[in-house]
Amino acid sequence: MTGAVILGVGGSLPARVVTNDDLSARLDTSDEWIRTRTGIRTRRWVEPGTSTSDLAVDAGARALRSAELSTVDAVIVATTTPGRRCPAVGPEVASRLGMIGVPAHDVSAVCTGFLYGLANAVGLIASGAARTVLLIAAETFSTILDPADRGTAVIFGDGAGAVVVGAGEPGGIGPCVLGSDGTGADLIQIPAGEDYFRMHGTEVFRQAVKRMSDVALDALARTGLGPDDVDHLVPHQANQRISDGVARRMGLPESKVLGNVATVGNTAAASIPVLLAEAAADGRIKLGDRVLTVAFGGGLTWGAGTLVWPDVTADFGILGER
Numbered sequence: 001m002t003g004a005v006i007l008g009v010g011g012s013l014p015a016r017v018v019t020n021d022d023l024s025a026r027l028d029t030s031d032e033w034i035r036t037r038t039g040i041r042t043r044r045w046v047e048p049g050t051s052t053s054d055l056a057v058d059a060g061a062r063a064l065r066s067a068e069l070s071t072v073d074a075v076i077v078a079t080t081t082p083g084r085r086c087p088a089v090g091p092e093v094a095s096r097l098g099m100i101g102v103p104a105h106d107v108s109a110v111c112t113g114f115l116y117g118l119a120n121a122v123g124l125i126a127s128g129a130a131r132t133v134l135l136i137a138a139e140t141f142s143t144i145l146d147p148a149d150r151g152t153a154v155i156f157g158d159g160a161g162a163v164v165v166g167a168g169e170p171g172g173i174g175p176c177v178l179g180s181d182g183t184g185a186d187l188i189q190i191p192a193g194e195d196y197f198r199m200h201g202t203e204v205f206r207q208a209v210k211r212m213s214d215v216a217l218d219a220l221a222r223t224g225l226g227p228d229d230v231d232h233l234v235p236h237q238a239n240q241r242i243s244d245g246v247a248r249r250m251g252l253p254e255s256k257v258l259g260n261v262a263t264v265g266n267t268a269a270a271s272i273p274v275l276l277a278e279a280a281a282d283g284r285i286k287l288g289d290r291v292l293t294v295a296f297g298g299g300l301t302w303g304a305g306t307l308v309w310p311d312v313t314a315d316f317g318i319l320g321e322r
């Protein structure tokens with residue numbers, strides 16, 4: 001069977017930084033509460049008029065540049081915030097990247113969107129339907145937050161990350177282990193007929209630590225590996241306390257856990273590729289490192305997978321800047 005490897009990595013964040021003090025000026029919260037309960041110090045929000053597609057196009061262009069490609073065989077966009085119910089943003093993003101005619105679709109798995117998308121991309125390659133796939137995960141959660149809800153308004157940020165996946169030697173991208181439990185659909189949702197995102201934070205927190213550590217260990221076992229073989233854990237950036245709890249439950253030392261929730265907040269589907277792009281660009285992730293990614297989110301959905309870091313130069317930056 002054809003293996004899949006990462007050929008390029010990109011990430012894009014909006015320019016506007018929102019601090020905890022900015023939020024506590026209008027909400028009953030404090031910098032101290034947000035920092036100690038979540039680890040978040042700042043997040044980035046788009047300006048009005050900037051869409052998820054704008055961030056997706058920038059991250060996608062950066063990943064294509066990183067891969068030294070101008071086109072691919074398929075485009076997938078993972079997002080919770082397409083900005084409209086219909087149609088999907090994938091075709092728009094593909095066309096804006098100069099790929100009119102290329103198959104493009106969206107994946108909806110909330111914070112696990114990147115890993116569901118990665119499984120789709122690897123599957124397209126394994127089946128022979130594509131040799132190269134651009135997978136972008138992009139979110140503008142700031143557009144669906146209830147500004148009066150301190151339980152969600154302080155947590156989420158906007159951003160986009162992307163990878164180009166290509167056919168290659170087996171072992172570059174390990175098997176993605178995915179799961180779901182729709183009986184928990186009401187824990188993270190935009191209720192029918194409403195505009196704003198709602199979350200039962202405490203119950204989500206409890207399930208996240210258990211599900212993420214279990215599925216991460218499962219993904220390792222399916223690759224014949226154990227926690228000692230991992231160089232970096234790249235967990236979905238929901239809350240620093242969740243990342244710490246997952247690592248503790250897996251028996252991984254803190255030094256192996258990568259994170260950027262402090263500066264970008266929870267960017268939902270985008271959080272894993274944004275962290276991969278940032279950590280590869282600043283040298284924390286290096287050629288040959290074994291990376292374990294894991295996520296949990298609305299649906300409920302969860303997933304994990306391993307990567308052996310390829311010889312790529314990540315292109316990570318701010319929307320509107322080169």
Ligand code: UT7
Binds near residue numbers: 151203298
């Ligand atoms: O992205 C994938 C899915 N999302 C997640 O994984 C997020 C998971 N959940 C969490 O990260 C945490 O549950 C939160 C950060 C959302 C909340 O932290 P918590 O430690 O679970 O707090 P809590 O919801 O149990 O609330 C504790 C107290 C409550 O006050 P009382 O009832 O004890 O008086 C809340 O009303 O903290 C209060 N509270 C706040 N206080 C100040 C909740 N949000 C805030 C806030 N500022 N922003």
